[in-house]
Amino acid sequence: MPPKSKTKTSNTRAAPAAKPQTVARPDWPALAPVSPASDLECSSLLPAQILTIPRLFTSSLSVKYVAFLRSLPLTTTPGRPKRGDAVRVNDRYQIDDQDFARLLWEQTALKDLITAGEIDGEVLDDKQRQDLFGGEVLGLNPNIRIYRYSQGQFFDQHYDDSNNLAFPKDDGSSVPAKTTWTLLLYLTTCGGGETVFYPDPPSRKAAPPPPVEASPEVGLALLHRHGKECMVHEGREVTKGEKWVIRSDLCVKR
Numbered sequence: 001m002p003p004k005s006k007t008k009t010s011n012t013r014a015a016p017a018a019k020p021q022t023v024a025r026p027d028w029p030a031l032a033p034v035s036p037a038s039d040l041e042c043s044s045l046l047p048a049q050i051l052t053i054p055r056l057f058t059s060s061l062s063v064k065y066v067a068f069l070r071s072l073p074l075t076t077t078p079g080r081p082k083r084g085d086a087v088r089v090n091d092r093y094q095i096d097d098q099d100f101a102r103l104l105w106e107q108t109a110l111k112d113l114i115t116a117g118e119i120d121g122e123v124l125d126d127k128q129r130q131d132l133f134g135g136e137v138l139g140l141n142p143n144i145r146i147y148r149y150s151q152g153q154f155f156d157q158h159y160d161d162s163n164n165l166a167f168p169k170d171d172g173s174s175v176p177a178k179t180t181w182t183l184l185l186y187l188t189t190c191g192g193g194e195t196v197f198y199p200d201p202p203s204r205k206a207a208p209p210p211p212v213e214a215s216p217e218v219g220l221a222l223l224h225r226h227g228k229e230c231m232v233h234e235g236r237e238v239t240k241g242e243k244w245v246i247r248s249d250l251c252v253k254r
């Protein structure tokens with residue numbers, strides 16, 4: 001059952017990423033057709049905390065991906081989470097795939113939109129962009145996670161941690177990096193399944209601001225700040241259909 005109360009759980013975290021599988025890379029379908037960055041917009045759902053890019057994946061690409069992702073060996077959440085880990089009830093596949101992370105970054109409009117730093121129609125300068133993304137953006141975390149939530153499945157309230165990694169460069173070397181924002185790319189529209197964020201009250205005595213909800217939409221990319229400045233959030237129970245998500249993170253130089 002999903003949580004009844006919407007009160008904030010103080011220190012629940014998403015379980016740390018499991019060790020990437022040492023299996024062959026999936027034969028990911030070509031990332032086409034995609035819309036050019038000039039046809040898309042990056043807007044704030046909550047300024048400096050949550051960004052959205054509708055139609056990052058076209059609907060035909062999303063449909064193609066869902067059909068392909070079904071063929072992957074997804075694993076249903078193992079029973080009880082470890083102490084302190086959030087309850088997540090869904091089917092998941094995870095792989096360390098730097099080539100796919102690079103394609104997802106470069107062949108969709110993501111790289112152009114994020115590095116151009118045009119948000120809500122305003123172009124950020126270098127300093128503003130680095131402040132927003134937590135440093136010099138390198139690309140996407142090679143740790144790719146695929147989620148399928150069927151009816152009744154959900155991801156309980158938690159925070160997402162920032163992780164350190166060695167970010168792979170084209171020449172085979174790597175740069176010290178850390179993750180600063182979560183990327184959720186929704187491939188389907190479903191009943192329920194909203195990703196809901198609970199902003200902190202401005203002071204201890206103030207009433208908590210209303211939650212901010214994002215409903216899964218075909219091809220919609222959502223980015224949210226994580227690590228120290230992560231808001232408590234959850235994936236609400238899916239009530240109809242299936243919710244498919246590709247998850248990665250923005251990486252910056254450490």
Ligand SMILES: O=C(O)CCC(=O)C(=O)O
Pocket residue numbers: 014147155160182184193194195196233234235236245247
């Ligand atoms: O599926 C969702 O809506 C939320 C996923 C999430 O919070 C996570 O991957 O950490």
Ligand SMILES: [Fe+2]
Pocket residue numbers: 014158159160182233
């Ligand atoms: Fe999360």
